[in-house]
Amino acid sequence: MSTANTPLRRFWAEFRENKVAVVALVVVALMILLAVFASVVSPQNPYDLANLSLMDSRRPPGFVGSGGYTHILGTDPQGRDLLSAIFYGLRISIQIGLAAGFVSLTIGTTLGILAAYVGGRIEALIMRLVDLQLSFPAILLALVIVALLGQGKAQLIGALVVAQYAYFARTAYGAAKAERGKDYVEAALAVPLSARLVVMRHLLPNCMPPLIVVATVQIANSISLEATLSFLGLGLPVTEPSLGMLISNGFPYMMSGRYWISVYPGVALIILIVAINLVGDQVRDQFNPRLRK
Amino acid sequence: MLGFIIQRFLQAVAVMAVMSVIVFCGVYAIGNPIDIVIPPEATQDIREEAIRRLGLDRPLYEQYFIFMGNLLEGDLGRSFVYNIPVLELIGGRLPATLELVLISVISATILGVSLGIYAGYRPDSWVSKTIMAISVLGFSVPSFWVGLILILFFAVNLGWLPAGGRGETVEIWGVAWSFPTLNGLSHIVLPAVNLALFKLAMMIRLARAGTREIMLTDTIKFARAAGLSEGTILRRHLLKLISIPIITVFGLELGSTLAFAVVTETIFSWPGVGKLIIDSIGVLDRPVMVAYLILVAFLFVTINFVIDLVFAVIDPRLRQGATA
Numbered sequence: 226m227s228t229a230n231t232p233l234r235r236f237w238a239e240f241r242e243n244k245v246a247v248v249a250l251v252v253v254a255l256m257i258l259l260a261v262f263a264s265v266v267s268p269q270n271p272y273d274l275a276n277l278s279l280m281d282s283r284r285p286p287g288f289v290g291s292g293g294y295t296h297i298l299g300t301d302p303q304g305r306d307l308l309s310a311i312f313y314g315l316r317i318s319i320q321i322g323l324a325a326g327f328v329s330l331t332i333g334t335t336l337g338i339l340a341a342y343v344g345g346r347i348e349a350l351i352m353r354l355v356d357l358q359l360s361f362p363a364i365l366l367a368l369v370i371v372a373l374l375g376q377g378k379a380q381l382i383g384a385l386v387v388a389q390y391a392y393f394a395r396t397a398y399g400a401a402k403a404e405r406g407k408d409y410v411e412a413a414l415a416v417p418l419s420a421r422l423v424v425m426r427h428l429l430p431n432c433m434p435p436l437i438v439v440a441t442v443q444i445a446n447s448i449s450l451e452a453t454l455s456f457l458g459l460g461l462p463v464t465e466p467s468l469g470m471l472i473s474n475g476f477p478y479m480m481s482g483r484y485w486i487s488v489y490p491g492v493a494l495i496i497l498i499v500a501i502n503l504v505g506d507q508v509r510d511q512f513n514p515r516l517r518k
Numbered sequence: 519m520l521g522f523i524i525q526r527f528l529q530a531v532a533v534m535a536v537m538s539v540i541v542f543c544g545v546y547a548i549g550n551p552i553d554i555v556i557p558p559e560a561t562q563d564i565r566e567e568a569i570r571r572l573g574l575d576r577p578l579y580e581q582y583f584i585f586m587g588n589l590l591e592g593d594l595g596r597s598f599v600y601n602i603p604v605l606e607l608i609g610g611r612l613p614a615t616l617e618l619v620l621i622s623v624i625s626a627t628i629l630g631v632s633l634g635i636y637a638g639y640r641p642d643s644w645v646s647k648t649i650m651a652i653s654v655l656g657f658s659v660p661s662f663w664v665g666l667i668l669i670l671f672f673a674v675n676l677g678w679l680p681a682g683g684r685g686e687t688v689e690i691w692g693v694a695w696s697f698p699t700l701n702g703l704s705h706i707v708l709p710a711v712n713l714a715l716f717k718l719a720m721m722i723r724l725a726r727a728g729t730r731e732i733m734l735t736d737t738i739k740f741a742r743a744a745g746l747s748e749g750t751i752l753r754r755h756l757l758k759l760i761s762i763p764i765i766t767v768f769g770l771e772l773g774s775t776l777a778f779a780v781v782t783e784t785i786f787s788w789p790g791v792g793k794l795i796i797d798s799i800g801v802l803d804r805p806v807m808v809a810y811l812i813l814v815a816f817l818f819v820t821i822n823f824v825i826d827l828v829f830a831v832i833d834p835r836l837r838q839g840a841t842a
Contacts, residue, residue: 267653268803357536360822361814361818361819362774362778364778364780364781368780368795368799369544369545372799373545445658451659452658452662453662454662457662457796458796458800459799469660472663476666476785479666479670479674480673484670487666488667491666491667494663495659498660499658502654502657503654
């Protein structure tokens with residue numbers, strides 16, 4: 226099967242040259258698999274309260290609990306098997322990161338392209354708002370929105386979207402503005418193709434490369450931001466802990482040397498975020514014409 | 519130049535006005551603080567009296583105008599929970615936060631710029647690669663987790679440094695500061711390192727990118743041709759040329775570090791404004807939330823304004839005319 230020189234192939238061939246990025250990609254894929262099949266690979270269902278025994282709580286790694294199996298990473302204050310809790314937490318963190326990433330991508334891109342294509346008052350209004358928002362730190366915005374909306378998955382995703390859509394809007398706007406002035410867009414409009422068609426078929430695809438880069442970075446940021454909010458006690462309810470919540474739960478016990486409750490979920494979180502960022506870095510370098518040799 | 523300044527100033531005022539409306543409406547849409555401030559067993563009379571006293575029975579726009587009127591007189595209201603003027607409450611906590619933020623940002627900038635210039639000057643040496651690896655970590659790893667690890671290592675395992683609080687303070691001009699005492703300084707180290715890591719990573723990247731670009735320009739070639747030593751070139755020419763983005767980021771980061779202090783202060787129980795706002799969100803203490811957000815907004819707008827001014831002074835293209 227030699228469909229030799231499709232852009233995707235070329236992209237992959239170049240991507241493969243960076244060994245670190247390939248390893249990172251494998252790690253990301255592996256963690257997504259673990260999250261998807263959390264219920265299969267976990268020794269215990271950490272959300273099923275009937276499964277938990279307080280007798281088993283805060284036990285160190287390697288402890289054999291009342292369930293009869295070894296808690297490889299120990300247990301948390303509720304007596305959950307930490308390894309299982311991490312797999313399930315990974316699932317929640319990735320879910321939220323992806324959901325927030327895609328909603329922000331959609332909203333931000335729509336606004337950015339709209340501003341670039343329509344121009345005039347609408348452009349000024351949208352971009353002023355976006356710039357204003359970009360000058361405020363995302364964490365502060367997310368903090369306020371979460372306080373405003375209350376706790377829960379949907380609210381949290383909403384807060385992350387509000388905190389992050391502006392990055393997509395800025396990127397889409399910049400790309401679309403540059404593309405808008407090019408001859409092929411003028412030509413398409415002169416044919417005449419409908420504005421909708423020109424935007425969807427011509428403008429949007431050409432804006433995708435920078436948006437993909439921003440999306441990878443922002444998904445990693447969403448995951449990190451979610452963990453931070455959960456750590457501050459403003460994220461998800463305790464019954465279904467994300468990685469940030471697990472870390473937060475373990476924090477009070479750290480002073481007494483029970484490090485594993487916070488440390489292992491943190492390690493999982495960092496491996497995930499660093500891996501996504503490394504993949505994102507490589508993709509960005511490949512899309513950057515200035516670094517082309 | 520004057521036109522430019524006036525234009526930017528008016529913009530800043532407009533932004534502040536918009537922010538105050540958004541913040542006010544946003545915060546006042548949250549829950550009902552009455553349920554938290556007044557015990558559930560209170561009689562109807564006491565409830566109504568409290569609602570009237572706190573001004574919560576008036577329509578929202580009226581509350582806003584009362585609030586703005588008071589704000590212009592320097593009165594940001596009273597905390598529902600502590601029952602003292604908000605300004606006093608925040609003012610009392612501000613020095614702790616400022617101290618932490620300034621120490622972090624300044625040390626991160628000095629260290630980050632030096633490391634970044636080195637990494638950009640010798641991009642292929644292993645030292646530079648190590649520096650860049652550290653900066654990737656600084657960017658990726660969530661700062662709250664770094665805080666935990668710092669506590670685990672240096673406070674719990676090694677016992678070298680305290681894990682929380684401000685330690686001994688010294689009063690200067692009636693304000694308590696930690697940095698002049700050895701004990702206070704030892705309390706600052708961990709939270710400051712925690713807060714500084716992200717900025718450090720950012721400064722390294724900025725300085726490195728700038729250095730790599732500028733080392734290839736004619737300016738440097740001519741300076742070398744003129745026989746200037748490499749040290750002089752780096753200090754006199756390079757540093758000046760990479761300084762514009764660094765000053766911008768320094769200013770912006772000052773603001774965002776203040777926001778991020780929320781996380782660091784929570785971890786290290788540092789009694790600053792960040793911890794106050796988290797506690798206030800928890801108990802729906804609206805006046806404190808509104809005041810904090812408006813102060814932060816004010817700070818950001820001021821910083822942006824000052825950065826614009828500094829630009830106008832540093833960048834000759836702006837100085838000479840174009841008022842855009």
